[in-house]
Amino acid sequence: MSFGSKKFRSKREQLAYDASLAGKYYKRLKGNPFLYFGLPFLGMMVISSYWLAGFTAIKYERDDRHVQEMNEEELTKLIKNRRKFDIKDEFYRLQGLAEEDWEPKRVERLDDESENVW
Template sequence: MSFGGKKFRSRRQQLAYEASLAGRYQKLMKKNPFLYFGVPFCGMIVLGSYWLAGFTEVKYEREDRRINEMNEEDLLKIKKNQRKFDIKDEYYRLQGLAEEDWEPIRVTRLEGESENVWDTSPKS
């Protein structure tokens, strides 16, 4: 049975509870809660972060190892497949794009849509 969050115990049950480890801990925690709850809690968080750091380190080391395992043959294949780069050749190649056959075509406008043409001729 519960009264306001406190468990009802007979006198004999209460003395047995106070003699138990949980009862002694609760009595100490009522006197100084930070020392008996806050410090162990913060300590567990700090120790847990150090303990978990090992797992994350293994994860990132494995990924680095997988990336760095490229052997010399793979590097030679990559070097072979690369196109020689010359800035002058690239410049002239890009200039040649303008020589392709294409013609600007004006898009037909819908009815009532503005032509967006400014008349620069003098008005008479």
């Protein structure tokens, strides 16, 4: 047997609770739960979605500023200033190896070590 979740109150405490705002709300909530719980909850969701719509609009407006149309002069300037593309240079640049002047060198083996040549 488990104890109930309802809190025990003496008669005087129960009368004071029923006269309080929380007691009146709980009594009405038990009578019509949608009107006193569901409707305020849904109203809060609708109002907050309209309120947050302003923040999302700011985000999309900021993103739209980055994407703009280019006129022909800007496009030709962009094409003229383009650097030559070489796949080997890009490979070494992406790996950070372009800054260093080095060549791959085979590690010397010990006298009794195999060359592992297949």
